[in-house]
Amino acid sequence: MQLALAPMEGLVDEILRDVLTRVGGIDWCVTEFIRVNDRLLPEHYFRRLAPELDHGAQTRAGTPMRVQLLGSDPVCLADNAALACTLGAPVIDLNFGCPAKTVNKSRGGAVLLKEPELLHAIVREVRRAVPTHIPVTAKMRLGFETPDVALDCARALATGGASQIVVHARTKVDGYRPPAHWDWIPRVQEVVSVPVFANGEIWTLEDWRRCREISGAENFMLGRGLVAKPDLALQIAAEKNGEEVVPMTWAELFPLVQDFWRQERIKLAPGYAPGRLKQWLVWLSRSYAEAGVMFDAARRETDCEKLDALLQLPSLTRAPRLAA
Template sequence: MRIALAPMEGLVDDVMRDVLTRMGGVDWCVTEFVRVTETLLPPKYYHRLAPELLNGAVTAVGTPVRLQLLGSDPTCLAENAARAAELGAPVIDLNFGCPAKCVNRHRGGAVLLTEPDLLHAIVSTVRAAVPSKIPVTAKMRLGYEDKSLAIECAQALAMGGAAELVVHARTKVEGYQPPAYWHWIALIKAAVACPVVANGEIWTVEDYLACRAESGCDDVMLGRGLVARPDLARQIKQHLAGQPVAPMHWHELVPVLQRFVGQVAGKVEGKHAPGRLKQWLSMLRQHYPEAGWLFERIRAVKAVPDIQAILAGLQVDEPLVC
């Protein structure tokens, strides 16, 4: 079975991809979406969102990175897909799942699930524009306002030439609220010939097993669940291999946080770097009480050197008192 790291705008950039793939268990990643409108984007735009293209399209530990495009114009998407292929993208992924209002308002992401014919046109036009050795894949939700077109949309993507579908088991309107409707993925899987990857509401090994049973998919894409529990992919694979599951302890995560801050500080403007750590800690505290304690300790800290000093002096056995 395979596990993918989901593309999450504003959260999973190249730094987070590097951090999470170092944990093990992730078979491939997908970039944040490249927004395509009416122009052929310059190479520097791709390199900014996917600097791994300059390193063979893999993370530091060798995990392949697929490049995702988002838009609604088949011809323009095809031209940009061809450019991405020239720059070394090993797979072109198409986004039909983003629920963001600003994206949907400009005919991108999940809103296109109301137009199956357009989905087919986009995939088939992109498929024709890139070398045959480069797969074209797609990520979709179960629909925009409802699930009435879920099967038709999946079939349109598959018949258009999608080599693989990732299905987030909720509609745009359902957003990220539990539950995820995994049984709908089973219906889609039965209706298309291409491989299907399940996505949505997988936070634990037990969630993975439940999703597999209900969706019929061995392969999954992990998003928020992997960010909140960075070794989740490794845990799943340990379980499936019949090995003892060894969850990561807080003291093992502290050096990871230190490296993360250093990498973020080298990439983004200094005043924004602390916010990235706070964003991650707010998710980590779902499983690590220590992350909540650390979040409170740095809540008012705004300078990267001050954050780094706190992390450097952190004692992992400190009492969890805010």
């Protein structure tokens, strides 16, 4: 069994990847999508969204990281995939699942599920462009409006050269509304010979049990559920191995929340860092009442130094720049 951390644009940046993989149970993670239009991107763009490339393409915990690309031009995607490999990407992942309207309007993400032939062409060209030892994988939804073409899309990805397929078990129109249609996972697996990962609506250990029973899947990708419950992968792995499942307490998680804030304070300007902290606290409040209390205290706060105090940290104000 493999458990993967999903690529969630605008949420799971390199800092949250670092923190969540240090909790444990995650076998690999994926970058936020790197948008490819009609040109070869500069190297610094890859390094900005995937700084782990400078550290063996793995997080601080040693968890492997895959580079995800999103776009619709097969040749341009292939060129950028080849460049990512020279920078150290161990796996190239292709995004055919993003439901965002702005992304879909520019022919990226889930809208391409309307064109199975294009999916095949994209994967084929990327597979040809990258070294043979580097896998090419893909993530898809069940379709754009309906799942009628889900099996055609899966076949297109597999015959194009994808060695794994993650299936978010909803259509684009479904968005993130429950339920996830886990019963489609075995249907997809029947028509392809590569491993299929189940993804969508796995928030708890019980959700995972039901997903495994309904989907028959052996491999899973965890998204919002893992952001809200950082030890979810650890709980799943423990149960799979017949070990005792002991949920993580807030006292155990809080040092990681503090470290998340430290890192975001260094990365972001003072006007943006508070939003990132509040964003994660909202998700954590689904699992920890303490996170909800902390969010309520931080909700209207924009002063980073006051948030330092709320998190029981000394002032983390950046040192002033030296004059030239």
